[in-house]
Amino acid sequence: MPDNPPQPDAATLTEDVEDLKAHVRAITTQLGALAAGGPPPTSDRNDPNNTEGGEEDEGFPPFILLLDPPEYETELRALTEWVEGVLVPGYLAEASADARWCHLWPHHPVAVARLHALWLAWQELTAPETCGYTGPSTWHRDHYDPCIRELRASTGPFQGCTRGEHQVEHRLPTLVPRAWTHESAPKV
Template identity: 35%
Template sequence: MPDAVDPSDEGIMEPLRFPDPGVESLQASVRRLMAESQQQARLLDSLSSRPEDTTFAYDGFAPGPPSPRGSRPEPRFILTLDGTAFEAELDALSDWVTDFLLPTYGAEVSTAAPWCLQWTEHLDVVGWLHGLWLAYQQHIDPEAGPSGPAVWHRDFLTHTMAAVRAPGGPLSACMTSPDRPSHRILPSPHGSADAVPGSVSSKAAA
């Protein structure tokens, strides 16, 4: 039975008090639910204000900020470049050939597989190897999938090296033995290489 309230006590109503212990338990449950609800609301606000990160780790590469599409310049075939752009691309290609391609896939020099230490002077060889390098960059990209490197070996590496180092290929007049370094540019149907507008020397001077 609730305590009686004296209406003459300056008109202030005292709150009703229920001695039933079940009411206190109910009040505690309500307070706990309200606290949990506030905590969930703060968590939702925090998640909604956090920028979405769509970059994921792949093959040991840590995720980083997503780069906008088109932020990197599109690769251009080296034989379409001139002047300093051609020289810069040729330097990068030379580093890849010297540091990776030859140590890994450079078979022994012989009459069946000639080579030239001055291969950068052979415009056709530069074109072949630059195409191989572009394909390499494409097929080791994570977007190429796990089979990307195998596709590069099958469709690009074997064919390119066979064409460049063929006995009758562009380097056939150059070094056929490591003990006899040699360099010679075979004349084209237009005459000497220096006279051809698209030669390495003319591109570097452009």
């Protein structure tokens, strides 16, 4: 057995790396579809041998604040279903001065951003086929606790909201990125 095995040339290594990238993209897309509850994608775009399509990660949803209507409204509706159907009844006790919550949270862009990130993590870390045994614990520790702590803090996005009074403008800077000002947020 030789002490120094032959080294592959740079072209072979580059080809192998690109092949591995394509496989990782395909597996990532399939896991994303499974985590979202859908069937694994079967298009040629997800074929590990198809390297066309560049470096796009089609299996991951875009961040909500980067979406334009109507995609923003569709994503916000799905987020609202999760927040109002899972998060609020299952996790959020009565709001207080020390633990604020605004029932009009979709009108607070910072809250929408944080809750969307929390929901994306929840989808990934609570799917039995992808998260393993520690996924839910990781979600609570790394995602839920910090997110809710920030949202409900006295300096958080709901700082001016109390029972019967809702304030959004107090948190918005004078220049807001266009993606943060969606006038068609649903009235809750």
